[in-house]
Amino acid sequence: MNNDGRNNRCQIERVGEVKELNSITVIISIHGKNIEVPATKVAEGIKIGEHVVWSGTCWNLRAKPSS
Template identity: 55%
Template structure:
């Protein structure tokens, strides 16, 4: 999925870190809170330790500079 084609209307960018993965879920740490997200809402290729950003339809890998 291309981040440029998927944009959220949200004013606040939600960034989290993948802290765990199972067969069906990814566990994302956002502001010290752990959330469970179905893998269908996580971009292909995201791995443990990646930072991700919500695009309005899925969590995509975030490039941290």
């Protein structure tokens, strides 16, 4: 699943860190609070420890800031 968020109306960027994942659910920590989301709402290839951002329809890998 991939969505770049172009149609996203959300004003606040939700960023979290992937803590656990399996084929059914993913645990994402947001500001110290863990949430459980369906694996179908997380982009393919995401790994534990990576930071993800909510696009409005799914969690995608957060782009690293350019130096």
